[in-house]
Amino acid sequence: MKPRLSKRILLLLLVLFSPFGFAQYESLSATEKGLAIAREADRRDEGWQDSSATMIMVLRNRHGQESSRQMRSKSLEVADDGDKSLIIFDEPRDVRGTALLTFSRKVGDDDQWLYLPALKRVKRIASSNKSGPFMGSEFAYEDISSQEVEKYRYTFLRDEKLNDVDCFVIERDPVDKDSGYSRQVVWLDKAEYRVQKVDYYDRKQSHLKTLTFYDYQQYLDKHWRANRLEMLNHQTLKSTSLNFQNYVFASGLDERDFNQSGLARMR
């Protein structure tokens, strides 16, 4: 009985202290605190198992002309490595049926296969193109890929209110030399550790893009997902909004649903 009791006390202490000024971060350096916040955000989202959603992208050029993309995405949580994901393209029609399978890695290049329906061909593709635009949008491949803690080095910058919401502001620097960014500044709300905004700085240190998250919704009483993401490119004035619909979690997807041998039958 005794050890159990002491555990309870410890838990009680944690609960008591954590909402008041985040005592656990007090003695940490800026680097340690940045990493601790990123880890906490990651920990809070653990256990989602798998998810699927419909993604609708609207691309706008500086004259306001629009074109749209529609995809379906499926993701599988992998405990000790990066997650697996599958994106199936529905619109525009010339790429319908194309599927992109990604085994993300915490360190190094992801493994990626592309299924080309016209040729019935599954092709391993180079995944070193992290900074390239995804589907001609303002989202780069690295922006939509699995956000693993290990992909960045962190520094806590400051506490700040963003639209009246208390936030941590941290800087994260991509570890990968192929990243298109020198650094990213991220706003996470203190209440739920959800990313609210990201400022992207290019390799020349100039402000390239801003990503803003809207309409967070909670799934399985735990996992927060934004229904709408807005990416604005400050240099070209092009923007892309990414809308998620029909989120489903823990539907029992397994490794076999993320297998390049089965890519050809993904619909």
Added chain:
Amino acid sequence: MIVRSLGFWLCGVSTAFAQINHSLETDVQLELRGYTEDALLDAQEDYRAAVAMNPEWYMDWNGAQHSVTANAFARVDSADSERNHIDLRELHWQGVFDAWEVRVGISRVFWGRTELLHLVDTINQDDALENIDGEDKLGQPMLRLNYVYDTGGSTRLYVLPYFRERRFAGEGGRLRAPVPIDAKAVYESGAGQHHVDWAIRHQGWSGGLDYGIAWFSGTQRDPKFVPDEVRVDPGATALAVNSTSAGLIQQIALNSMGLLSPASGELVSLKAFYGQMDQLSIDAQYTSGSWLWKLEALWRDEYNRHAAGSNPAIIGRHRYSAATAGLEYSFYGVFDSASDIGVLVEYLWDERGLNGGSGFQDDVFLAARWAANDAWDSALLAGLVFDREVNSQFFSLEYSRRLSGQSKVSLEARVFHRISDEDHSFYPIRFDDYIQLEYNWYL
């Protein structure tokens, strides 16, 4: 558009699985092609306009455990009546049972890694009426059993009960042999088109390596040619066609073998001959950073006994190898833009030599691919193939961009340059340079 509906006729099944998905999509393609040089033969047209339709219907049920796919292709062509054709590309049922996939019906399969020549891609017959690049295929009736490992690899067994013959351009068409090819083919096997071919393939990956190894036993997909009709001309000693092999990219019409015409006659038409073969093939790609290393190789044991008598250039029992290997490197974000440039180099080798087979016996392929990564997916592919033995050259340029969410336009130009008369694969089509505009509309 995917229409979802509850299948009331599946009442017995639990409602969670009773959902049936089905979709119907049609691609319509308009094509205009102009040949820039006068044709070799008077009957061959200089321009063509063509329309094609390609509807695909798909349905699945039981949470996509079962599916049926039907895909038809129809083409109407102004210049070549042979090119007015219909093909059932797919009509199959597929069932997924844990690690097993069963597919029964007409389907298409792709094997391989390299870009110019799909050397080991064996199962489906080329639709040679569509393009010379070997990427359009006829539907192949099959039973396919696929076992998928948890690691991502799979082993596939194919049973192919019926053979699809290659079809050839008609009199008005270009990119063809200088003599017509009779519709009736001859076979090594007594069973003809009904010979049951089979194949087994294992494919997998480990780290940066993707690989496949396959065995195929059955009817050769590439035809050889034997004389069909010979006009006897007692005075003639010269041979109208003393050697016919035109393997352009994937053998437009004739392939292989210097076909010697009879001593004093003129060859009026040819017949396709399909031998038997056993073939072992491997294909692999190693991916590392921005580099892709690619390899395809095959070892073949051909049985052509029934043709060896009528065309001395055909070897009754022929064992040989062929290979193609290359690499691709990509530069990302070039010219301070979002564009990528990929550079490709491939080497093609065939033990049978210059006029023994594909025509790619000692050839180098160089290409650059530019992708704008813009909202229209604009892309340009420029390529050059040259034969190191006789120095024939082939240039190709392909550009495409999206016009809207439902349409796309492509431009294609191909040039045959300095084709040596020793190069029987390309010599008959040396005047067939063309430029083509294609419009795709997706319904």
